[in-house]
Amino acid sequence: MERKTRAAILGATGYSGAELCVLLARHSHAEIVSVFSSGKKDVRPVPFARLHPLLGRAAGPDAEPFSQGRLDASRPDVVFLATPNETSAEVAPKILDSGAKVIDISGAFRLRDAADYPKWYGFEHPAPGLLAEAVYGLTEWCGEELAGARLVANPGCYPTSVLLALKPLLALLAPGEAVVCDSKSGVSGAGKKSDVAYSFSELDGNFKAYGVGVHRHEPEMRQELGLSHEAPFVFVPHLLPVVRGILTTLHVTFRAGVGAADVAAAFARYDGQPFVRVRPAGELPELRDVVGTPRADIGFALLPGGRGVLVSVIDNLLKGAASQAVQNMNRVFGHPETEGLS
Ligand SMILES: NC(=O)c1ccc[n+]([C@@H]2O[C@H](COP(=O)([O-])OP(=O)(O)OC[C@H]3O[C@@H](n4cnc5c(N)ncnc54)[C@H](OP(=O)(O)O)[C@@H]3O)[C@@H](O)[C@H]2O)c1
Incomplete structure (x- = not known):
């Protein structure tokens, strides 16, 4: 048995x-x-x-x-x-x-x-x-180090949404140009603590940015992107008046000559990955595509002048926390990666 x-x-x-x-x-x-x-x-x-x-x-x-x-x-x-x-x-x-x-x-x-x-x-x-x-457990970017690991540091919810979209494209980005991450999270991202800032009357019908330059997920993302504290990377978290889900909008500038086919080719690294779905150019995912699922959905659009917009959505409590943790457990113990999750 x-x-x-x-x-x-x-x-x-x-x-x-x-x-x-x-x-x-x-x-x-x-x-x-x-x-x-x-x-x-x-x-x-x-x-x-x-x-x-x-x-x-x-x-x-x-x-x-x-x-x-x-x-x-x-x-x-x-x-x-x-x-x-x-x-x-x-x-x-x-x-x-x-x-x-x-x-x-x-x-x-x-x-x-x-x-x-x-x-x-x-x-x-x-x-x-x-x-x-500690193995940083952004599962799709982990190799053999997860198998048998003693200690896995599951990534933060905002970093999961940002890193999954940005990491495949790093080689395509124009050096020295700022990357701007506008991330919006549902309120469950703060846990169940009671605080007036998270009360219904403060949040319902409202929308706000917070923690600019001081959010603890920023050093985590810089570390995993290989960026110094001074590199031009801007992270602006926002609180959405919904319970769960994160939608991150990334503003990037590509190297000269990069087109939609190059971006799609870079994202092809996720082909066959059960929990990351990349959309065709111009098709952008929404929160409801992923809330309640263990999946990240990513879309992109190219604009004139080499600019690009990436949109990444996850359920903060699942791919941003619990389901990614189970994905990691599956890899650590050699169970099928989708076990318990599909
Ligand atoms: N919420 C998210 O979207 C999310 C995403 C990624 C990572 N995280 C991280 O995951 C962790 C949990 O987040 P959460 O949002 O699930 O928090 P939460 O809803 O506030 O729950 C915290 C849990 O920890 C328990 N706890 C508190 N102090 C403890 C202590 N001294 N010893 C043992 N247990 C203790 C609480 O027990 P009681 O019920 O008895 O208070 C509760 O079960 C946090 O570190 C958070 O940053 C959260």
Whole structure:
């Protein structure tokens, strides 16, 4: 009989942790052995089926207040961390010491340089030695390093939408010209915290930019694009009055002579990839094309003067978090990449 991959989820009472419960509950080669909340608000266990409406009557362990002892007792092969950055940074080393692998959905292991953490995340990194080991899990851009990896840093939601569209085209861009990323996210991107900025009366019928020049996803994108802090790269996040989904509009300038056929040829690297769909020139995707799916959709249009517009859409809680984490688990443990996701 097959031995299934034993998965635990920290942060299962949060938005992305609950999505993980749904995906892993229907995974043929994994079983959920324990799920945890912070225990700060509700010390009583939360029944598994109540973690997400899509769980219906699915059977699974109750979400208990997190304790390292209870986690270890469930003998997981892999622990998903859908927790705040500082929590992930603190617990990941202990989990790795116990012999389990870690797939972290937070930003705790995404940046290579520990010196960036106080500036962008507001804390000294407690385990800087693990930053070099963590595999940055933008799945379509990972090779053999994912197979058997101990620690996967799942990419941020905005970076997933930007990097999937931009990375294939880097060699086609005019050197020195600015790349402008206008990204708009649904409110679930901020998690379930209560803050007046995310309240219904502030958001309904409203639309705003925020975090210009100070958003922590900016250094992550520069790192993964190989750009210095000074390179002309502009990232403007916006808050959309919808619950889920990210639409990124990228403004780029191509080298002289680059045409639609060159752009299409560069995007052909995604041919055969199950979770990235590139549209023909001029056909632009919308949020509703991907919300509720584990897929990124990308479109592009060329304008006179070598300018180009790329549009990239994802569900922030799926390709931007939980489904990409499961895609990574599949690659780490050698399961079919689409298992639990299609
Ligand atoms: N939301 C997104 O679109 C998205 C996308 C990509 C990555 N991320 C990242 O994924 C992580 C989770 O995000 P989210 O939006 O799902 O957050 P969330 O909805 O706010 O949920 C956070 C979860 O972490 C638990 N938690 C909080 N403090 C804890 C502690 N000290 N120990 C153990 N558990 C603790 C919470 O438990 P309680 O229910 O008990 O409070 C809850 O289950 C964050 O690092 C976020 O940056 C989020």
